[in-house]
Amino acid sequence: MCAEMAGSILIADKVPTNRIILKVKLSSAYYSVLQCDTGARTLEIARRERPNLILMDLDLGDMTAFETCRALKDDPQTAHIPVAIITLQGDTEAKIAALKAGADEFLTKPLDELTLTARVRALMRASATSDELRRRQETATALGFAEAPALFEACGKIALVGSTIEEARSWRAGLKGLVGHEIIVQPAQTLLEAISQDQIADLYVISASHNATSDGLRRVADLRSRAGTRHAGIVVVHDANERREAHMALDLGANDIITRGSDPEELALRLRTQMRRKQEADRLRDTMEVGLKLAAIDSLTGLYNRRYALPHVEKIAAEATTNNTPFALMLIDIDRFKAVNDTYGHATGDAVLVTVAKRLRANLRGMDLIARFGGEEFLVCLPATSLVEARACAERLREAICDEVAAEAPNGDPICVSVSIGMTMGGGVDGAPVAPLDALIDIADRALYDSKAEGRNLVTLGSHAA
Template sequence: MSGKILIVDDVATNRIVYKVKLGAACYAPILAADGKTCLALARQEKPDLILLDLVLPDMPGTEVLRRLRADPATASIPVVVFSAEGDAASRLAALAAGADEFLTKSCDDQTLLARLRNLLREHEAIAELESGGAPIRALGFAEPVSGFEMPGTIALVTHRPETALRWRRDLEPQMPDKMILISREVALSETALSPVPDVFVIEYDLADPLGGLRLMSELRSRSQTRHAAICIVKQNDGSGGKALAFDLGANDVVYATEDPREIGLRISRLLQRKRTTDKLRASVRDGLRLAVIDPLTGLFNRRYAVSQLADIAAQAKDARQAFAVMVVDLDRFKEVNDHFGHSAGDAVLTEVARRLAANIRHGDLLARIGGEEFLIALPNTNLAMAGPIAQRLCRSVQEEVFAVPGFAPLGLTASIGLAICDPGVSWANEPVAAVIDRADQALLIAKSGGRNQVTISKNAA
């Protein structure tokens, strides 16, 4: 885990004390005595976390927070406000300005370090998602930031319904989000929990002293709730367990006796961070999809098709089964682009992709591997099965004309080269590229033989 922590305090003794504590915990402390130095070091050093005092000689800590959050270079750095005073006004001002946590300097070291570990884990997870999405954004695939956010869903999980009703009554004036009251059983039910809440607010003493923490562990282990934010609510400060909750994965821990405005701000912060990570995760997922998808037709691209064909060949070899590979090429497609324009050509290719997909089986591989060239792989398929499929694909292109906007309907045909790999014949010596090459050679024969036909290459010589 990264551990560069910027300590901002105007009292030299405090800076030294926390430098020693954090150094002993194997973090790398950086020191600043005022707000201006903090802002400069935050941009220059890119710390993993900032420990910020509210009282500074040149500007209030809340102003430092606002500037950190307003600067894209420092906006995502977690900030823990560490103050000698813990009055409600100071806490609310710090959280409203963008603090991730507010701790008093009387906080015990165990809780402090647990909270730092917790925030550093979250920061590192976000940084990994951002680094994964950077190449995607550079290619222009990232979507613009939405200016409007739909209300989130917050699940209140308590042992007694009256407790959840009281929480909802106190929190509703603080936030516009939807709040639902659910039991532990509903929280763990894949069918009853729809939609999945963005934030779970869980009672620490849920039926027994550690019931809330056990529920949190269960939620973290399940795919549908793994990425939800979790806030644990303790009844009072005297029972301990806050550090344990942070180390087990709680995103925040609050006390039931705290000002509802503060709890509302904390939950809103969790919801905001959850939305950010969801968008980053979706960006990475969409980028991975775009890396293997042809953007025009929605089919797989050549790179993905070749790797998948290698898997199909390996499975066929192990099972001693035949498989078939087809290369499909549209006849005289260049004339379409020359006479009707590239937009018409794109429309034709999209329709051809649809027709090909409609005439193969679920589990077969279909990819666009060139301008007007498509690759089809048929697992567990011999010649007797592949031949009729290839003929059907030929007819699907020929029998129905293509609608070209602004022009008369257009008739097209396709030629297909078909390569069959029979079990026990040349498995060890014929790589996937050679199979594709045999299908290509068969395609050339189909083209030279008059087009609109299927030519078969059974095995390598």
């Protein structure tokens, strides 16, 4: 079987040996790796291939990494691609210049594998979120209700959560005059209380000191688990010798990490980058919430409707084919739903639909697409998902529906329902020919029929992906 790629990375370095070493490290983590040796080639390949991440050395021969990065960020076709510039150890000026040029990150030589893979995972996660929001914006534009992007950066709020009040105050003093956003010192012990009272910041700077590393990591997890701060930017400040904890912070959901004692200008530049990303994501989400309610949201369940779902899945399929990554497609149908309507009335049937929709949504990721496809049928699309993960997700969805009461009958009796699921895989799957979307939907539909025929409350995989 062919390995499933975790995304594509472009390595730009004029030294072949450096490219080979990086390719070996990244390929072992199942990333698809592209290579080039000049700035001009970097720009050309980035525009054509749209990689998920670009890693580039400082010197590309015809151009510096800074010049190449600025050109990438100035081009609307490539501006969204995260860029990491590889600098020499201890070269503070190069680090600051990389961030000023628009780089999302810098890495220092020699590259140790643990640091490289942790940084790459964080940048790829940011890329996946950015790509999904961009797809939704493009779909919204095609449907005629997207708004023009904002041309200015609004004033945001940054909360500094040091291991002590004095540490947070020292950060604030260093940032004075460098960041045009509101900055507050938030005592660590009252952080969750403030969030519960809707005192929420756009960005959080969290200390993971050697005296309280676990507390700092726990706060990252706490912020990511709460609805009010789920989309906040998080920067973790760590000691130079706490590399493993810093990598754990990235994997727990921190957007960025910075070594304690770094130049305040570096922290300011990182905060500006994170604030820009946060505000862009917020604008795109707001556009979706307002526009989609008018044109692409099912009024009963609050899910996307068929009109929105099909062009959006087309985009997921096209990108999966380009990047050689798999995606899963499911059709989910409520078993014996007509009997619910006939026995209890349409109002009760609507209540069942709403409950099923909520449970499906609660058991999917933010990047997954769920839509009411018609009547009692739902469509789910899982980007960048393997067959094993898709099977597990389908079973989780099935169990979430049938394990609890879905609605109450007019006489007070509990109503329980089950669902049948037909599933298929698309995109770069084991070298198989790429099937068009209508064919994938037809395969999922036939698999759904098989689930019904075999007794209902089952998940069936379409025959071409078995």
